[in-house]
Amino acid sequence: xxxxxxxxxxxxxxxxxxxxxxxxxxxxxxxxxxxxxxxxxxxxxxxxxxxxxxxxxxxxxxxxxxxxxxxxxxxxxxxxxxxxxxxxxxxxxxxxxxxxxxxxxxxxxxxxxxxxxxxxxxxxxxxxxxxxxxxxxxxxxxxxxxxxxxxxxxxxxxxxxxxxxxxxxxxxxxxxxxxxxxxxxxxxxxxxxxxxxxxxxxxxxxxxxxxxxxxxxxxxxxxxxxxxxxxxxxxxxxxxxxxxxxxxxxxxxxxxxxxxxxxxxxxxxxxxxxxxxxxxxxxxxxxxxxxxxxxxxxxxxxxxxxxxxxxxxxxxxxxxxxxxxxxxxxxxxxxxxxxxxxxxxxxxxxxxxxxxxxxxxxxxxxxxxxxxxxxxxxxxxxxxxx
Amino acid sequence: xxxxxxxxxxxxxxxxxxxxxxxxxxxxxxxxxxxxxxxxxxxxxxxxxxxxxxxxxxxxxxxxxxxxxxxxxxxxxxxxxxxxxxxxxxxxxxxxxxxxxxxxxxxxxxxxxxxxxxxxxxxxxxxxxxxxxxxxxxxxxxxxxxxxxxxxxxxxxxxxxxxxxxxxxxxxxxxxxxxxxxxxxxxxxxxxxxxxxxxxxxxxxxxxxxxxxxxxxxxxxxxxxxxxxxxxxxxxxxxxxxxxxxxxxxxxxxxxxxxxxxxxxxxxxxxxxxxxxxxxxxxxxxxxxxxxxxxxxxxxxxxxxxxxxxxxxxxxxxxxxxxxxxxxxxxxxxxxxxxxxxxxxxxx
Numbered sequence: 001x002x003x004x005x006x007x008x009x010x011x012x013x014x015x016x017x018x019x020x021x022x023x024x025x026x027x028x029x030x031x032x033x034x035x036x037x038x039x040x041x042x043x044x045x046x047x048x049x050x051x052x053x054x055x056x057x058x059x060x061x062x063x064x065x066x067x068x069x070x071x072x073x074x075x076x077x078x079x080x081x082x083x084x085x086x087x088x089x090x091x092x093x094x095x096x097x098x099x100x101x102x103x104x105x106x107x108x109x110x111x112x113x114x115x116x117x118x119x120x121x122x123x124x125x126x127x128x129x130x131x132x133x134x135x136x137x138x139x140x141x142x143x144x145x146x147x148x149x150x151x152x153x154x155x156x157x158x159x160x161x162x163x164x165x166x167x168x169x170x171x172x173x174x175x176x177x178x179x180x181x182x183x184x185x186x187x188x189x190x191x192x193x194x195x196x197x198x199x200x201x202x203x204x205x206x207x208x209x210x211x212x213x214x215x216x217x218x219x220x221x222x223x224x225x226x227x228x229x230x231x232x233x234x235x236x237x238x239x240x241x242x243x244x245x246x247x248x249x250x251x252x253x254x255x256x257x258x259x260x261x262x263x264x265x266x267x268x269x270x271x272x273x274x275x276x277x278x279x280x281x282x283x284x285x286x287x288x289x290x291x292x293x294x295x296x297x298x299x300x301x302x303x304x305x306x307x308x309x310x311x312x313x314x315x316x317x318x319x320x321x322x323x324x325x326x327x328x329x330x331x332x333x334x335x336x337x338x339x340x341x342x343x344x345x346x347x348x349x350x351x352x353x354x355x356x357x358x359x360x361x362x363x364x365x366x367x368x369x370x371x372x373x374x375x376x377x378x379x380x381x382x383x384x385x386x
Numbered sequence: 387x388x389x390x391x392x393x394x395x396x397x398x399x400x401x402x403x404x405x406x407x408x409x410x411x412x413x414x415x416x417x418x419x420x421x422x423x424x425x426x427x428x429x430x431x432x433x434x435x436x437x438x439x440x441x442x443x444x445x446x447x448x449x450x451x452x453x454x455x456x457x458x459x460x461x462x463x464x465x466x467x468x469x470x471x472x473x474x475x476x477x478x479x480x481x482x483x484x485x486x487x488x489x490x491x492x493x494x495x496x497x498x499x500x501x502x503x504x505x506x507x508x509x510x511x512x513x514x515x516x517x518x519x520x521x522x523x524x525x526x527x528x529x530x531x532x533x534x535x536x537x538x539x540x541x542x543x544x545x546x547x548x549x550x551x552x553x554x555x556x557x558x559x560x561x562x563x564x565x566x567x568x569x570x571x572x573x574x575x576x577x578x579x580x581x582x583x584x585x586x587x588x589x590x591x592x593x594x595x596x597x598x599x600x601x602x603x604x605x606x607x608x609x610x611x612x613x614x615x616x617x618x619x620x621x622x623x624x625x626x627x628x629x630x631x632x633x634x635x636x637x638x639x640x641x642x643x644x645x646x647x648x649x650x651x652x653x654x655x656x657x658x659x660x661x662x663x664x665x666x667x668x669x670x671x672x673x674x675x676x677x678x679x680x681x682x683x684x685x686x687x688x689x690x691x692x693x694x695x696x697x698x699x700x701x702x703x704x705x706x707x708x709x710x711x712x713x714x715x716x717x718x719x720x721x722x723x724x725x726x727x728x729x730x731x732x733x734x
Contacts, residue, residue: 013641015648025733093729267729274721274728286711289718292658293646293665295732300645321638374631381630384610384637 043095051097061131075126095268104135115240136177138168149193155184161234174224197245258305258319263326273340282343402461414464415557459600462695466522468593481539481575509571523561537577556698591664598667643670661717668710671700
């Protein structure tokens with residue numbers, strides 16, 4: 001009945017805490033309270049995708065809250081991943097506008113630290129940490145979404161560098177970022193499609209780059225199509241090793257998948273509605289208790305992944321679990337928000353109702369972005385069956 | 387600490403593997419419990435983890451006790467380990483009451499139940515009333531009860547009670563206990579004012595969350611093994627995407643339950659984390675059992691197949707001592723009623 005079996009054994013969560021972070025947390029909260037009081041931003045939802053504010057990103061950079069874990073010689077703060085976790089979750093819970101620096105800070109910076117040349121690090125990292133240099137991520141294409149290895153964008157040798165031709169799609173904030181990280185094929189004669197891919201830094205104002213908006217339902221603009229027509233990229237534009245783009249991208253994904261943005265996208269709306277219901281005295285204890293239990297569990301899992309990353313581990317499956325469960329929870333949260341708003345009735349301010357409407361329009365994207373949940377479940381299943 | 391915990395887990399799991407076979411579990415359900423397993427646990431000191439050695443305990447912290455309970459949950463161990471060790475051992479340790487090989491259970495009457503405790507001038511206590519759903523009441527010699535104002539631990543001999551045996555969905559004893567007793571002063575032990583009947587309820591909530599985590603992990607293991615071995619249409623059913631996705635969701639529920647239960651162990655007395663862990667465990671039990679049974683197909687329904695020893699416990703433990711709904715409401719009331727905003731509450 002209890003014979004030891006490897007199945008599911010390797011996937012374990014420990015309930016770790018973040019350690020001594022209260023001082024930092026209080027600092028960030030105080031900063032955010034002041035920012036809201038000064039009218040610098042209004043709490044919004046899904047802000048890491050949709051709320052682009054270059055000035056605010058620069059302010060965060062000035063406080064040393066971007067690139068926190070990077071070495072100080074690159075403009076970082078040499079702080080721990082757990083401290084970064086605290087800053088990120090406070091920003092997201094407050095609905096602060098973090099989209100401008102988001103991808104650069106979360107993904108590109110760490111990629112350059114891991115795979116970049118010294119020149120690339122010196123060129124980009126301090127500016128990213130200062131909140132002044134923004135990146136967009138060029139991976140998906142019209143014919144390559146979940147099957148990312150099938151990308152057709154080509155990087156053809158030209159002089160000392162390459163010329164890149166292809167089309168990237170669903171590129172969030174490419175219309176406002178400075179640079180685009182492009183996943184392109186450098187070698188077409190490989191046994192597997194995953195081999196022969198490379199990552200490049202492309203300047204978004206370079207000749208041959210055309211950015212076209214893809215408005216989403218509701219008329220919002222964060223997605224773009226980026227057409228690359230023989231865009232010249234110098235040798236120094238290659239990130240890491242030519243032909244190893246796939247494994248480089250995969251290691252980025254662990255960081256990308258497990259963060260608190262995977263379950264906090266709608267949190268500011270929940271918070272506003274709970275506040276309304278506290279004032280009206282509506283009986284919402286049951287749904288609130290249940291959502292707190294689910295949120296607390298997701299947060300505990302996300303912290304565990306952050307701790308594992310901090311200790312140099314590669315918690316790929318645990319990160320996939322956090323993303324799958326977190327985003328599904330976020331979608332279900334729309335129903336809870338509708339109920340809370342219904343209870344609150346006329347006491348719910350127009351602004352909050354507008355956020356609820358927006359939440360419904362954004363919700364389908366939660367389980368699609370960063371790897372669809374179907375793909376993630378496949379990853380989890382393959383691991384537990386191994 | 388983690389080496390010790392691994393060693394403890396190993397010792398416990400070996401013992402449970404030997405004793406908690408399907409046929410032993412079936413027999414225990416007939417008999418009410420498995421005294422042989424209890425004896426084996428006592429032999430290794432596992433009946434008293436978390437209790438000071440000078441009280442006859444095995445030493446160890448709440449984390450050791452909690453990990454042991456998870457292992458017991460995974461084995462569907464038909465013994466009052468939660469009641470006697472995790473809750474009862476904790477209380478006896480606090481009150482300075484020695485632990486013996488005889489198991490005890492702890493009464494945790496729902497507040498609506500009529501159990502009256504009256505203090506006499508001679509320091510003794512009169513206890514009168516009926517408590518239902520007492521875990522292992524019919525098996526234990528002593529029933530512990532925490533009285534409030536002032537906080538005291540009462541040691542009630544079950545021989546002086548009128549016990550009507552009953553069971554929960556999993557065949558575990560959940561007995562009705564009618565008490566009408568005069569306790570002398572020596573059966574009344576002072577407790578620190580911070581230990582109240584509410585603390586006992588909280589300790590039980592944590593126990594059920596831990597048991598559930600352990601049982602759910604084992605349910606996931608059985609399900610993954612089954613899906614990898616059962617072939618239909620010429621291949622293991624695990625290779626079908628729909629089944630693979632169910633396995634992934636099941637493993638996710640185990641993770642959520644474990645993460646929060648272990649967080650509750652680490653944060654000690656944080657009531658909000660314990661309540662959240664208990665509610666989350668109940669949700670995980672529901673979703674997990676459903677997924678496991680669906681993947682297993684009809685064989686999972688058969689009494690000969692071991693899955694039901696675990697899933698019936700998952701279902702029963704959701705509403706043990708208090709229903710999932712009530713506990714969720716308590717947590718929600720706590721959130722709505724406190725001064726802090728929700729985010730401060732969540733990150734405390």
